[in-house]
Amino acid sequence: MTQRYLILEDGSAYPGKAFGSLATTTGELVANSTMNGYQEIISNQIYHNQIIVFTQTSIGNTGLAQNAYESVLPTAKGVIVREYENLATDHFKRISLDRYLKQHRIPGIYDVDTRQIRRHLQEKGNMKASIVDVADEHAFDQLHATVLTNQQVAQVATPKPYPNPDEGANVIVVDFGLKSGILRELSKRDCNVTVVPWDSTSETILDLDPDGVVLSTGPGAPWNLPESVLSMIQKVQTQVPLFGIGLGHELFALANGAKITELRVEHHGSNHPIREIITNEIFFSGQEQGYAVDSKSIDHAKLFITHVDLVNGTVQGLRHRDFPAFSVQFSPDGAPGPKDSVGLFDDFSEFMARRRDSNGENY
Template structure:
């Protein structure tokens, strides 16, 4: 017999459903994700630290979890909300069910919720916090409204110490703000010799590793909550060696070059966001995990030019520096779960590093 549980929102709204995964009580920021597949990659993406993920795809759990598709070793999402839950696993492929995986990591789930109606509600209200609880009463709501979520997400999910992801090609340093493994996979495909360093590593220590290039990773939370020392690091790195920035790294790259960052009224999470490349006028679809955006009016066009925009709301999805071999994108070019329409951006980064090596012969960026 399924255990009855409740999803309660900070605006007083509540939904009844049934439990799967852990039976723990949880509280987090509630967001919706419209991706059709790839729930494993989404749940394990550290951008969802302290978030309860609502999947609008009606049926979740029907493919099992593949050990080769995790985006982090330890997921930090607070909960999972679905309409229909399938408790399937295909053991011959070394997969486990979503229910078992959530139990292993203490993450509660709730099903039987009209997730598309819930998405519509959240689009009207904007960002809310929520809890998954056993009893829908006044005490539960009091506990929810009294909970204060940390704004130090990066320090809680990023690596505390450097570690290698060895290869025999370009020497790349990845600054971990909440790194997703898809970035490492794409660099590994290009045979890069990667060293992952903590988010608060100084430019001096990064340059001591003699990198050919630096990647600023994705991560959770607001870039405005990170200290100015991070911006100083970016300013010093971008003028010295090729730099690629993704997600939170993109927002920090913008801030380091004078732009300001504001919260989106409703976060964008899904793989169906149309993005336009300015120079070619080409439109493609990309995976977004975005809660903040660069203020378009704050971009210093003498330093940066905009390379990509969101077709729906016009938000900045990419930047390139006018003077240095440095660029950034808001969307996730590695896909994981996809699409991978712009995975070639990693090739652009590889070429930037190759140009730097040829620069003594008169090549320019």
């Protein structure tokens, strides 16, 4: 087997064995503690320009299924695992992870102590990393010289509108790096969905006569998007029900005067306990979080907090006091992860039904 190295910008190096593509790559290093669902994680656009370290011991032992991709073209920069199984022999005829990574030019390394890497990140904080053939001085110089883009949303979001048709409520999904799990949950509720580009104006969205609008998940820092996105949210939330998820949640907060902070260590996994404040119910959620709403910056005349993370105390949900507009930091669709909070899509559907029953007046 070909030996390759994961090198970190603080000078650390981890040798391992290659699988997937043999490309040399650089990205932000993140650790994911999810026990299953590696296919959904790798194909999730929130990992654009990131190298994913899986702390689960064995990866690749189930093959990949056609109905479980979160995007058509994955844009992660690398995959690091402890043990790798190259299986694709079940009756569904799924392709192997090795073949999938080769198809999309994503390099992988196995036989690495991934939990040690996660502990290192927890101690040192977020950092860049590269997957290389030789961990020499030149490789580290190249790593330090690489500047990662801050235009992630523009690189992964759809450039043109497209439909996901059905016969129910007319829903506009603003694509900031959309994962397919959101579309699946809307389809289960018979929503007639139109996906529009991230830079669509409020006029463009409202001209499509929506019953509701979803702000999708996506990669990168919310402050890298232009003010026009916040202006769009400020107008749309006054006209139709609005539901923000992940990056959409952060943008909803910014549009209503709150501030966003970057986490010292990103949180990725499906085991995060969340408390719903109004019911005091505790459930577990899927999490892909690199940023958080600053609770001290929230204007409580506009917004109130609906959910908090019991691990780090971060704001996990917001709702507007005057409009049927709300948001969550976590992934209510699961994919992968618990489905404990999937009922939030029902809440959104109920808001839309009330608006239709009132003909859009005083909803």
